[in-house]
Amino acid sequence: MEVIILDTEREVAREAADLVAGLVRRTPTAVLGVATGSSPQGIYRELARRVAAGDLSFARARAFALDEYVGLPREHAESYHSVIARDVVAPLGFDADLVRVPDGLDPDTDASTDRYERAIAEAGGVDLQILGIGTNGHIGFNEPTSSLASRTRIKTLAPQTRRDNARFFSSPADVPAHCITQGLGTILEARQLVLVAQGASKASAIAHAVEGPLSSMWPGSLLQLHPHATVIVDEAAASEL
Ligand code: GLP
Numbered sequence: 001m002e003v004i005i006l007d008t009e010r011e012v013a014r015e016a017a018d019l020v021a022g023l024v025r026r027t028p029t030a031v032l033g034v035a036t037g038s039s040p041q042g043i044y045r046e047l048a049r050r051v052a053a054g055d056l057s058f059a060r061a062r063a064f065a066l067d068e069y070v071g072l073p074r075e076h077a078e079s080y081h082s083v084i085a086r087d088v089v090a091p092l093g094f095d096a097d098l099v100r101v102p103d104g105l106d107p108d109t110d111a112s113t114d115r116y117e118r119a120i121a122e123a124g125g126v127d128l129q130i131l132g133i134g135t136n137g138h139i140g141f142n143e144p145t146s147s148l149a150s151r152t153r154i155k156t157l158a159p160q161t162r163r164d165n166a167r168f169f170s171s172p173a174d175v176p177a178h179c180i181t182q183g184l185g186t187i188l189e190a191r192q193l194v195l196v197a198q199g200a201s202k203a204s205a206i207a208h209a210v211e212g213p214l215s216s217m218w219p220g221s222l223l224q225l226h227p228h229a230t231v232i233v234d235e236a237a238a239s240e241l
Contacts (some may be wrong), residue, residue: 013042038207039132048091066140070178102180150183193221207240
């Protein structure tokens, strides 16, 4: 695992954006794995600047989101369908038909999660997966105790994650209780993982991911199993390393 510690959030975003941009310039039809949450926002802003400057194009690239809330209407501003459309598809100029988000509304979750896994496989797998990490070490929405071999499936959100994500909703009770998430086994199959984290609230999760024993209690530690994983953090997120 490569660990890159930088002074500022801006530098973290630029470093990760360089990796994404390098891949998409080499392979315009690359398959990206895109994360939601605050952590990758700077990467998307940095990439959008390069697209606006005419230096980069995502028009032929594909993308798969990591996760989605269950039961939230797609048009809800905080559904990951909306977030990916707003923060990734529009500013980066993806063809919306080439971007998929798990379906949190299909009552037949087994069929819809199987379809999602198949779609990733049919696209040839994910070339580069962008990741954030939860304060409790979750990856995607794979909460502590998730099997390291898990596939895309329905999960219950941990109380800590619902508290962390309450900031996006009008009240904590509005945060959905369930989600669909790519599994840790699914994520591990991406050819490259790039995890970004900023701020002291992520320091413990980063220390467990990078230095802790491999454990389903700290899902971020799965990066230790990956042959091409890069962790890019600011000083605060690196403070327990
Ligand atoms: C969210 C997402 C994850 C994200 C993590 C950290 O709820 N499902 O993909 O990496 O939790 O979020 P943030 O970046 O906002 O701290």
